[in-house]
Amino acid sequence: MPAAPAGPAARDLIRAEALRLGFDRVGFTEALLPAAVRARLDAFLAAGMQGGMGWLADRAAQRAQPRALWPEAVSVIALGMNYGPEEDPLAILARRDRGAVSVYAQGRDYHDVVKSRLKQLGRWMVQRFAGSALKVFVDTAPVAEKPLAQQAGLGWQGKHSNLVSRSHGSWLFLGEVYTTLALPPDAPERDHCGGCHRCLDICPTAAFPAPYRLDARRCISYLTIEHKGPIPEEFRAPMGNRIYGCDDCLAVCPWNKFARAHAEPGFAPRAALRAPRLAELAALDDAGFRALFSGSPVKRIGRDRFVRNVMIAIGNSGDPALREAAQARAEDADPVVAEAARWAAMRLEARA
Ligand code: B12
Numbered sequence: 480m481p482a483a484p485a486g487p488a489a490r491d492l493i494r495a496e497a498l499r500l501g502f503d504r505v506g507f508t509e510a511l512l513p514a515a516v517r518a519r520l521d522a523f524l525a526a527g528m529q530g531g532m533g534w535l536a537d538r539a540a541q542r543a544q545p546r547a548l549w550p551e552a553v554s555v556i557a558l559g560m561n562y563g564p565e566e567d568p569l570a571i572l573a574r575r576d577r578g579a580v581s582v583y584a585q586g587r588d589y590h591d592v593v594k595s596r597l598k599q600l601g602r603w604m605v606q607r608f609a610g611s612a613l614k615v616f617v618d619t620a621p622v623a624e625k626p627l628a629q630q631a632g633l634g635w636q637g638k639h640s641n642l643v644s645r646s647h648g649s650w651l652f653l654g655e656v657y658t659t660l661a662l663p664p665d666a667p668e669r670d671h672c673g674g675c676h677r678c679l680d681i682c683p684t685a686a687f688p689a690p691y692r693l694d695a696r697r698c699i700s701y702l703t704i705e706h707k708g709p710i711p712e713e714f715r716a717p718m719g720n721r722i723y724g725c726d727d728c729l730a731v732c733p734w735n736k737f738a739r740a741h742a743e744p745g746f747a748p749r750a751a752l753r754a755p756r757l758a759e760l761a762a763l764d765d766a767g768f769r770a771l772f773s774g775s776p777v778k779r780i781g782r783d784r785f786v787r788n789v790m791i792a793i794g795n796s797g798d799p800a801l802r803e804a805a806q807a808r809a810e811d812a813d814p815v816v817a818e819a820a821r822w823a824a825m826r827l828e829a830r831a
């Protein structure tokens with residue numbers, strides 16, 4: 480399909496509509512990424528830093544280059560949705576009888592919230608610009624979301640590798656529209672990290688081999704969400720009470736001083752996930768897990784992986800009152816849960 484002509488007026492209309500739909504940042508760029516993006520992805524994969532996320536390697540060519548995924552793509556609209564927390568996300572780390580669920584997972588699944596807005600924007604664009612075509616993405620497709628967002632001016636990839644925005648700090652979800660419209664690009668954002676290295680210093684598991692480079696195998700977000708099987712011993716104590724994801728490197732970024740709490744009702748934290756009691760989470764069976772996490776991103780890891788994480792947090796709690804909750808799972812039908820439960824009970828016994 481030839482590029483549908485458009486221009487600055489079309490771009491302004493799209494920006495206004497996206498903001499009206501609830502996106503907080505909107506930027507435009509050509510559907511073309513520099514070779515450095517592919518080279519960095521290849522280096523990451525060659526070092527095995529993706530761990531068990533084999534899907535990152537499967538479609539590397541499409542991930543690193545929009546037109547390898549969809550040859551008709553002419554422009555990319557990069558969109559950001561603010562999910563800034565209302566409270567200090569690190570305060571929960573001191574409450575060792577509670578589980579820490581990362582900010583992004585305390586409300587409704589962002590995939591659903593962002594995707595439904597992207598579809599609304601897409602429907603509007605198809606009507607407004609007859610003859611144009613588009614595809615929308617959030618997170619799960621082979622799309623280099625952070626490099627595209629940087630190129631479209633939304634922010635820059637900070638030393639923790641996430642996109643940082645001068646207006647919203649670390650707290651933007653990203654989504655994209657690939658379109659056949661030729662839209663004038665915005666200026667890319669430049670790096671504003673300067674001499675800062677707070678995010679690198681705070682990481683509990685030393686997951687950054689160098690600034691801008693993340694070894695996912697060491698990241699608590701990977702270990703609690705993506706990793707199947709037992710949590711390697713060396714990461715168990717540093718996990719503390721983090722049972723789903725991790726916010727440490729995001730939360731310490733000085734650019735968060737410009738961030739505001741989100742205004743999206745879907746991202747409001749569920750009361751049950753703000754500071755859940757480990758003892759209650761430890762007792763979850765399949766049905767209880769599904770009921771508690773219906774509509775939440777936590778649901779996708781399943782009961783067994785979740786209770787495995789809860790067992791590690793109990794082992795780190797230093798609270799002998801939680802030993803019983805661990806012992807009750809020591810013969811769990813899932814061998815990974817059972818092993819983590821025995822580890823937790825043993826650690827608490829040593830402290831009793
Ligand atoms: C795989 C993945 C993960 C993995 C790996 C993360 C990673 N950094 O690669 C794991 C499970 C660990 C993860 C964790 C998280 N994720 Co994630 N994840 C993704 C996913 C699906 C792909 C990212 C990817 O391609 N990684 C591959 C590597 C090679 O690419 P990279 O991140 O760009 O890293 C390279 C660059 O930093 C590059 N680089 C850039 N500049 C420079 C400069 C120099 C000088 C050098 C040398 C290198 C360099 O080198 C790195 C390679 O080593 C994206 C969605 C998407 N489709 O893009 C979401 C995404 C990145 N995740 C997101 C979120 C929110 C998170 C968490 C905050 C969730 C949480 N609270 O637990 C954490 C943050 C952890 C962290 N510090 O990155 C958001 C980030 C939003 C944003 N503002 O950036 C995304 C964009 C999803 C979304 N649609 O909103 N995630």
Ligand code: SF4
Nearest residue numbers: 682698699725727728
């Ligand atoms: S999310 Fe946590 S574990 Fe992962 S890199 Fe950031 S601070 Fe380290």
Ligand code: SF4
Nearest residue numbers: 637638672675678732
């Ligand atoms: S904490 Fe500092 S180094 Fe890390 S992303 Fe923010 S500004 Fe950059």
